[in-house]
Amino acid sequence: MAAKTNRAAALSQLVGGGGDGGAAAAMPLDSRGRTPLHAAAQAGALRSVETLLKLRCDPAAADREGRTALVLAAAAEKPKAIAMLLAAAPALVSAADRHGIHPLEAAAEAGANHSARALLTHGADVDAASKRGRTALHAAARAGHLALARVLVDAGAS
Numbered sequence: 001m002a003a004k005t006n007r008a009a010a011l012s013q014l015v016g017g018g019g020d021g022g023a024a025a026a027m028p029l030d031s032r033g034r035t036p037l038h039a040a041a042q043a044g045a046l047r048s049v050e051t052l053l054k055l056r057c058d059p060a061a062a063d064r065e066g067r068t069a070l071v072l073a074a075a076a077e078k079p080k081a082i083a084m085l086l087a088a089a090p091a092l093v094s095a096a097d098r099h100g101i102h103p104l105e106a107a108a109e110a111g112a113n114h115s116a117r118a119l120l121t122h123g124a125d126v127d128a129a130s131k132r133g134r135t136a137l138h139a140a141a142r143a144g145h146l147a148l149a150r151v152l153v154d155a156g157a158s
Contacts, residue, residue, distance in 0.1 A: 033064035034072075041069035041085060044078035049085070059089040066098030067106075074107040079118035086122045093122045100131030108136035108152065111145035116152065126157045 029035060037057045040048035049069075053059065062068050070092045073081040082103075086093055096102050104124040107115035116136070120126065129135050137157040140149040 033062075035061050035069070037061065037069045038063060038067075038072055041078060041081045042072035042076045044073070044076065044081050046080055046084065049081050053084065053088045059085050060092060060095065062097065066096075068092055068095060068097075068103075070095070071097060071101070071103050071106045074103040074115040074119060075110040075112060077107075077110070077112040077115050079114040082115060082118045083122070090122070093119060093124050094128060096128075096130070100129070102128045102130070102136070104128065104136040105130060105134065105139045108140040108145065108148055109143055111140070111143060111148055113145075113148050113151060116148055120151075120155050126152055126155045 030039075035052075035057060037049065037052045037059065038061075039045075040052055059069055068085075070082060070085045070089075073085060092103070094102060102124070104116060104119045104126065105128070106112075107119060126137075127135055135157065137149060137152045140146075140152060
């Protein structure tokens, strides 16, 4: 709960043992294997995201489905959290989950236009395909997100 509500002091205690730098080793997980950074990014709790990154929480940590905090932020339409996560770990822009779904596809499926634009600005591959061969454009069209499909086409999706 502290991660979702920007309670930095509580986060420092929970994750870093008071700021001793051991955050990565002490990272608590929920029942889905998600870290406080997952929760903060998905909620768009920017102070929490900032605090957790300063505590060296791993932005590349994946839940049981292989989803990073970036994928959750992308699907939840949290472009500022996306920018913060990608500033800390730029390579995540093209990291796929265990199903091969990339952050841009997750944003497209959810109809998260601002997230998609943020990911494209940070270098997301507009034609990256999942293990099933599905791209962000396929996901947007299938879900009926035509405005987002147009954004992807304008960005060069084929």
